[in-house]
Amino acid sequence: MVLMATKTQRTERRTDALSKERIVEAAIEILDADGESALTFRALTTRLATGSGAIYWHVANKNDLLAATTNDVIARVMTDVASGAEPREAIRAIALGVFDAIDAHPWVGAQLSREPWQSAMLQIFESVGGQLQALGVPERAQFASASALVNYILGVAGQNAANARLLPRETDRTAFLATVAARWAQHDPAEYPFVHQVATQLSEHDDREQFLAGIDLILAGIGTIDPGSS
Amino acid sequence: MVLMATKTQRTERRTDALSKERIVEAAIEILDADGESALTFRALTTRLATGSGAIYWHVANKNDLLAATTNDVIARVMTDVASGAEPREAIRAIALGVFDAIDAHPWVGAQLSREPWQSAMLQIFESVGGQLQALGVPERAQFASASALVNYILGVAGQNAANARLLPRETDRTAFLATVAARWAQHDPAEYPFVHQVATQLSEHDDREQFLAGIDLILAGIGTIDPGSS
DNA sequence: ACCTGAACACCGTTCAAGT
């Protein structure tokens, strides 16, 4: 195919032509490999063997580029998760999908908590909202319930992204949590009794389980809503 | 006092000597007046009539400075709120205090969701945790409950900060929400039925009330926890 | 001990010029 095309190409562009997709793809690779600070237009131009102006032809600015990369990752999560399970399970699956995506691409977390009205967020909001309807949450409470869940997911997203930024590259999670727990334990117990008390639990806990426990707590709260007349 | 001191000052420094407090104070003024992007070391040196090196003598780097400013604002909120009300009311007061602080200083929201293990977060965590104990939440559930509440607050913090960044300076909130709602309504109803449906509610809702509704939802969830054997 | 400010090594973004 490719060999044939070399002869008769006419309206076809060279296969490596720039496009927003190719730029986004390259940006994701850089972000995953070396983190947020490594994504510069200079790094992009080098990787794509082009000039900075070429990138600006396809992308408005860096914010636009970051929104596009985040959107890309979240869209993939949402299509993977779309299948029809029981609503409560579906919500947990959506939440875990986002959680795992941020675990795999920590920069997504930072971006999500920075640009909440962007398309990525809309997709999460839509998925969660749809499941709440399926769950039979009364209409007047759907918006607030979806917001609570999404805000919670957003909060954890930012937190996990920050952790990943602090983590000195591939440190294992338990070692990191032990460090934070030790720092917590150092605070004056008189001034920070609660922090002091839960410091041990911190080093033992499983981030992912804890995240899910929070989702379940909110779902339990939603379960207490009076179905009312609607 | 000051006049007298001018004669016999010895170990005293000139009253306008630099200090971390003075730098933090100036940073907060810049952030409040012109937003995150306005806080540069050059702007700081101009305002403080000094050199960049002088600032670095008191502050490790820009991250350190931002953490200190956030810590300052949150500390003020926590001492204002500390009074002993009923636990559930106290938690609502803490949450609203943080919410209002971010409303007044949007950059705090961005920073909170960026540096969750910092001192500012610890203070919120401690306050919330203490109230959960007073509420009689069983010990095994305290950590997860506090985390859920704090993560939720964190998520809203980031969202509000982002909104403030989008807001073209002192636009009123309802006008802004109407714009977002209009954008939501533009999406294909077939693809985004839920978003489409709640778009109207979005433009009518009160951010602050909605925030509190989420807190109440989580508190309701916490209320369903089996007290167990402790 | 604390401060000065020039210098360094970067950024994102623009734009005249090319194809």
Added chain:
DNA sequence: ACCTGAACACCGTTCAAGT
């Protein structure tokens, strides 16, 4: 229509030199 890359106007941070 799409791409090139030099140039611009910034950054945060360092450091020799001053007091």
